[in-house]
Amino acid sequence: MELRKSYFADQRKDGLHEIGQGRPRLDSPGHVMGKTAYFADRNFPGMLHLKMVRSPHHHARIRSIDTSEAEKHPGVVKILTAKDVPHNVYTILILIQIGPEDETVLADGKVRWKGEAVVAVLAETERAAQEAAAKVKVNYEVLPAVFDMEEALKPGAPLVNEYHGQNYYLYDSGECRKVRFGDVEAGFAEADHILEQSYQSSPIEHAPTETTGCVVVPEGNDRFTCYTNTQAMFFTLDNASIILQMPGSKLHFVGGTVGGGFGGKVDVIVEPIAILGAKLTGRPVCFIYSREEEMQISSPRAAEKVVIKDGVMKDGRIVARKVTGYTDAGAYSRHSPYGAQKGAAHYPGPYTIPNVWIDTYCVYTNRTPSSAMRGFGVTIGDFALEVQMDKLARLIGMDPLEFRFINAYRDGDMKAHHQPTEGAALIECMQEASRAANWPVAEKYMAMSSYKKGA
Amino acid sequence: MALALQTFPTVRDANAALKASGTRYLGGGTLVVRATNEGDVSVTSLVRSTDPSLSAIEIAGGKARIGASVTMAAIARHPQLGAIAKAARAVGGPAIRNMATVGGNLFAPAPYGDFAVTLLALDATVSTDDGELPIGDFLAKRDDNHAIVNSVSFALPKAESFRFLKVSRVKPKGVSVLSIAAALEQAGDGAISSARIALGCMADRPMRARAAEKALIGKRLDRDGIAAALASAGEGTSPITDPIASAWYRAEVLPVHLGRLLLT
């Protein structure tokens, strides 16, 4: 079965030279011979190892930092604190004008999640860096912490991030991203049944086999080469340029094969501080997460809560859908304001519903900052929506696949966020799924098309 | 300060060197090198011994004596240790089994230490230069132990009287939700005459399910016969909570898995 031939023959060209052909992967020979160069496969004479002293508390004020004992430890070359970072407060999406800057490279006066970077130790060996890190003394005043999104949004909740001033991201549209389409209350009034359900998920770690890291080499001309496994090369270069107050022309980023990313390597965490270390010591520096850091420190997929209220008719039409989505950004924004926004556009699902109301909130809590992961902002929403679709079908006693045919969006339908549908293939996909899974539906559904007559 | 490794030909010399503070014994490396890799700077020095007795497996008169450096792989492939091979194969993947030792398994914190669960059900004796201890006593005091384990010895069970089950979410190699080892003797009429049941992950180290053992005596291995044992299986347990399972979950599923083990 090839959809492109059966359903879309007039839209697709055959005679392609590469697509549809079996081709060897270009990188495979290197992989099987163990010759592919990952960033950490480079070793440089005199390379220093960077280890981070991290917050043991979820939320605390830093009263004082004493690095004197650590500085005297054999093998220690340099110790960095917030005052060493030229532009310490940053946010990665500032590159696309999503502010304010809300995160510190090294904690300054306060920590907002357990594991936050406080002091960077650079030493001749990994062991010396670990030993010295254990000698850094940080005096904390522990503050009340909040871990639940609804708790965080209540009046009187501990303020997680002063750069925002409230525990949610303030969009230009206000406290949440909003989609308004039709009249949702009129839809509910007209509906035969109403079903309101809430769905929630935990953070998910990508757990790539290769941990996050970079190796930085000073080139002697005030220029630095950064070998990194970032999934976002120029994004990282530009943010490093801001944090280090160094023109991008001084930074040479070298990427290459990444040992698994899944979205977990798009944050800008290891590179700026490693470049700073290389600049201040004049030595090559490597900063590679341990497995424990990869699991506990790197951003996970955000925890989400999705509340869906639907009005449905006995004949199977969904006439109103109201969704409130909450995305747990953790203590800092990273990519989460964008993830929550994606959810707002996505939430009606691939269904045409005449009356839609959506609010999505990006919420700050004292949890590990979340960020990108495979379809972030929409994947958990899809889980919630499709479980909800099954529940609705059961409620009105209809086959769940036929119920989806009735509501499937088709070319020309106006989506809730006011973009017309084009290139929809949901009907055809479900027809094929019906055959492949031996889940028959009524003939009228098998005769449907994503193209509307006369469109 | 770099780690220093000292190698001694005899256990006695290694024991002497082990007295220095910050020193740990290096067996297969799966516990101590893992700790130093993760930044445990309290370990400053490692000691090992190449004493051949540590690598010996001796079987005579229905008794087995296994040197502390014997690996899980060596146990799994030994022709006369077939009855407990399943338990040795339950530890780690192939590479771990080529490294992990019997001695090390006695010190592995839950959820690890599945082979020590077996040794506990076999009522093994642990031998060090300080003397011999029943394994139950040894495990209870293991945090204060400062002598290298030389060997473990136990009466070899018949294949039909020893049962082992490791429950994991990933197969074939996964970390334990829990593990159960049972050494059961049955009279001619099928009634249980003696029972030793050991549990892994139901406390911070392997433990005996004494109430369940008692409840099995005189009973047959059928649904009714084991009911009292299953009902009391959780007595005295305090299961661990870790990323694999919560204490609540482990407590809930223990009787289910014990039942499956006893009825197969």
Add this chain to the structure above:
Amino acid sequence: MAKVPVQFTLNGREKAEFVEGGTTLLHALRDKIGDTSPKGGCHQGTCGACSVIIDGELKLSCLTLAETCNGATITTTSGLAEAGVLHPLQRAFLDAFATQCGFCTPGMIMAAKVLLDHTPNPSRDDVVEALSGNICRCTGYEPIIQAVLTAARANSQNAA
């Protein structure tokens, strides 16, 4: 700082180096000798990316101290191809699309090689068991299993 000598045979060649006390074989191979085919994925014995063959047995180089390998014979994935001709396992991995990010591949090939050295005609269960200590986070296990079975068939045909 105290350095200790290590000397072993790596992929048929004598190697001698001085390393810091407590250096793992993984670090010695990668940072001193320059064989970066074993990968450091976890340094805990969990992922299998650092797997090497020491005196015929599959071992984790991240948990093995280099100085305990004096006199040993060590094989890594970078030593399998002879005169540029891929080992049957490497050829099978290549042909079966059994690599994605490639980070687990050298460890997978080591685990598979030990299996085929001892069990030339493995069952599918044998292969799954042999690879069970190696994590592929891209979750491409099925092509990897198929590649090992294909390599075994190729070997037995060559032997026949």
